[in-house]
Structures are given as C-alpha cells and as structure tokens.
Amino acid sequence: MNADPTTPETETTESEATMPKRKTPHTTNRFSPRYRNIVPAKGGALADLITGEWTPADEQNGIERVEAIGYAPANDTERLIALRHGGAVGRPFDTVLTRGNASAARRAFAERLVAMFPGAARAGDLVYFGTAAVDSVEFVLAATDALGVELNVKKPRDLALACEYLLDVGRSLTWRSRFAWIATPGADPATAAVKPWGHLSARQLAEARRAYAEYLRARIECPKLLRPTYGSLACFVCGVGEVLGLPSRAAEAWHTVTLRPHSLGGKPGMRPVETEVCAVCAADAEAVGSYGPTILDRLVKRAAGIEGNPRARDLQLSAKAWGVMGRKRANAVAFGHLDLARLVDDVKAGVIG
Ligand SMILES: [Zn+2]
Known part of the structure; x- marks a missing residue:
C-alpha cells in the first residue's frame, strides 16, 4: 500500500553484479535499498x-x-x-x-x-x-x-x-x-x-x-430535486425546472453552456446566451457534439416515445427549445411546451414522417 509511485511497474535486476553473491537481488524489507515491490x-x-x-x-x-x-x-x-x-x-x-x-x-x-x-x-x-x-x-x-x-x-x-x-x-x-x-x-x-x-x-x-x-x-444521502445551479428557471432545451439527483452531485445535474438560440428554433437575430441545461439534455448533446436541430429532434422524439419508430427516424421536426419561447414558468415534464401528443398521433397516423 505504500508502493513508491516513482517505480510503479518493473522490478529490475539493477546492480546485481555489485552485490555480495549470497544475497538475493531483492528484499521485502522496505527500508533496504534492495527493496522491490x-x-x-x-x-x-x-x-x-x-x-x-x-x-x-x-x-x-x-x-x-x-x-x-x-x-x-x-x-x-x-x-x-x-x-x-x-x-x-x-x-x-x-x-x-x-x-x-x-x-x-x-x-x-x-x-x-x-x-x-x-x-x-x-x-x-x-x-x-x-x-x-x-x-x-x-x-x-x-x-x-x-x-x-x-x-x-x-x-x-x-x-x-x-x-x-x-x-x-x-x-x-x-x-x-x-x-x-x-x-x-x-x-x-x-x-x-x-x-x-x-x-x-x-x-x-x-x-x-x-x-x-x-x-x-x-x-x-437521499436523492433530492435539484434546481439549476446559477438561478436559471429551467433547462434551456427541454424546460424542466428540477432534476432528481444526489445533492453532492448537484454539479453534475446541471451544466452551464453557451447556446445559439437560432440553432434551437429561435429567431435568426437572437444573440448567444449563457444558460443552463439539465444533465439529460447535456449528455445527449455531448454525444452529438453540439446543441442544434439534430439533438433537439432526438430529445423531442424520445420525450414523445417515438424515438424507435421507423416513421420518425428521418423526420425533421423543426422544434423549438423551451428557452426560445420566452416562457415565465418551467415545464412540468420535459418538452411540455410542445404538443407531443399531437406529434405522436401524426406519426402513428402517417400524416408526417
Ligand atoms: Zn433538459
């Protein structure tokens, strides 16, 4: 347990020749210069x-x-x-x-x-x-x-x-x-x-x-509902205001990011904003590499339960993130600001997709 970090892997046969012959080249005595881990x-x-x-x-x-x-x-x-x-x-x-x-x-x-x-x-x-x-x-x-x-x-x-x-x-x-x-x-x-x-x-x-x-x-610890760390009202992308997590891991529950609202359904002129996103949206965005239509579509489809539906696979939703809607309240559920029920019906009925 007190292994020397500077000699981690190889035991060596160094200076074997210079040692008296009857001695082994190593010892279990930690204080000996011939000690090897x-x-x-x-x-x-x-x-x-x-x-x-x-x-x-x-x-x-x-x-x-x-x-x-x-x-x-x-x-x-x-x-x-x-x-x-x-x-x-x-x-x-x-x-x-x-x-x-x-x-x-x-x-x-x-x-x-x-x-x-x-x-x-x-x-x-x-x-x-x-x-x-x-x-x-x-x-x-x-x-x-x-x-x-x-x-x-x-x-x-x-x-x-x-x-x-x-x-x-x-x-x-x-x-x-x-x-x-x-x-x-x-x-x-x-x-x-x-x-x-x-x-x-x-x-x-x-x-x-x-x-x-x-x-x-x-x-x-008991898991608690954790609100955004820096006072955001909700996740800019999905709009939830609280996520369940361990208080000691609160830093992992919310992520501070700089987003371009334009790429998340906002108007072309909107300036980049520094805001917070929940761990769920952040995990997917990290996998894709950026916050844009691809990630937004994927998260919306998952929230609607149609992610695995073949009709929905190539469907482009042009959905809006919660943060570009100018809402004053957080969503009760992820993407509650969108009409997910209608999206599901349309996909199942083959109206879109
Ligand atoms: Zn989110």
Whole structure:
C-alpha cells in the first residue's frame, strides 16, 4: 500500500553484479535499498489475481489463465504500430494467476453477498446476475481491501451504491487488470507483488480513496430535486425546472453552456446566451457534439416515445427549445411546451414522417 509511485511497474535486476553473491537481488524489507515491490514468481509460486501477492504452491486455490493481445503502447512510435494491431504492441501472451487464501475467502464473501441481495450488483442500468454479479462484488471488495477498510452492507441499496462507486476502481486496482487483454507496459507475467497490493502507486490509491469517500457520502444521502445551479428557471432545451439527483452531485445535474438560440428554433437575430441545461439534455448533446436541430429532434422524439419508430427516424421536426419561447414558468415534464401528443398521433397516423 505504500508502493513508491516513482517505480510503479518493473522490478529490475539493477546492480546485481555489485552485490555480495549470497544475497538475493531483492528484499521485502522496505527500508533496504534492495527493496522491490514486484519480484520474480519462482519455484511454483504464482501471483494472486486480485492483490498480486506472491503465493506459494500450497496456498493456491485454483489457477486462472489471463489472455493479453499485447502491451499498451508506451510512446508515440508504439502508438502508431498499435493502431494497426488492435491497440496493442508486441505478441499475445498468457498469464497464469491464482487466488491465495485471502482472495479465496473474499470471493466466497462476494458469493454470499450476491446470494443475500440478488439484483443489487449493478452498473448504471445494467443489473448483474450469476458469475458476473460475483465478479462485480469481488472488485468492490478488492477496492475496500486495498484501502484497508471494511464494506458494511446491510441492505440492497448499500451494495448497489458500492458497485456504482467502487466497481470500476476496484477492477483497475487488481493485479489481473495489468495482464488482461491489453497489458500494462512493463508488466511481467512471471512476477508477483512482494506483499498484497504492492504493485499499486500512490496515485492509484488516492483515486480509490476518493471513490470510497464518495461512496460513503452517497450512502447517507437521499436523492433530492435539484434546481439549476446559477438561478436559471429551467433547462434551456427541454424546460424542466428540477432534476432528481444526489445533492453532492448537484454539479453534475446541471451544466452551464453557451447556446445559439437560432440553432434551437429561435429567431435568426437572437444573440448567444449563457444558460443552463439539465444533465439529460447535456449528455445527449455531448454525444452529438453540439446543441442544434439534430439533438433537439432526438430529445423531442424520445420525450414523445417515438424515438424507435421507423416513421420518425428521418423526420425533421423543426422544434423549438423551451428557452426560445420566452416562457415565465418551467415545464412540468420535459418538452411540455410542445404538443407531443399531437406529434405522436401524426406519426402513428402517417400524416408526417
Ligand atoms: Zn433538459
């Protein structure tokens, strides 16, 4: 856990020749100049696939073969090569890993949690079941283990939030992640961490700590209706005045943007305005790249429930954003300023589209 961030990946054999012969080239004593956080896995030892811990044969619980198509590019030249080779450089290779006793116990705990709270392991709208759920919870437990804290799960919501905040970071911390698919430059499959999590840099741990702090805050928070941050009446695009979100994430609920009303159904002469848009409209606009007719049409069609209708696919609505209408009140629902019911009827009747 106190891995030196300046020597993250490769253990080296530097100055082996200058050392007295009977000494090994590395030591687990952190205060020795021969200390290495990553050491060769010799004599039947394997790395633990979660913590990386050097695990002798009699403490191994099964093996897992992890495939890599090569290494992530480490410089501009390699990046050019990687472009033509699926994002990796070098040759494909396998890494054989195991679960030490601690990781086997952690896996069993993950299985128990999944059995106790079925359907609680999730990422966004995706709910995990079976092995995928156990894998997810194992990553969550990996994150808390790396930080030396205990995951306290009393109800399904606790586990769902833990997955939301800790699953990705937990996965990124695992030893396995350094060898899976596109390996971390310098990661050597014949090595192990000198102690659990010995491979982690200070930066990685700081990131995990931040994620854990956010998880704790979310656990004690209730979602609230959040109004625009800087006093706008409503979302300039869809017109809703409040969105549901966690108060600590209020900054993500509303986005400040500069828009050209002309491209959102306004009159040609209207000047660009600095205004606020809700997270829903902002997410779609970011995907498209700008606030214009394309995004407006897409959001209106979705609000009307006709997004998947083939008749509506190429339909150009020339709709107006709430903000160009000069209204004094927010909409009760998204795009409430438009006649969505009529739009639906027209599309279904084949009048337009
Ligand atoms: Zn909106």
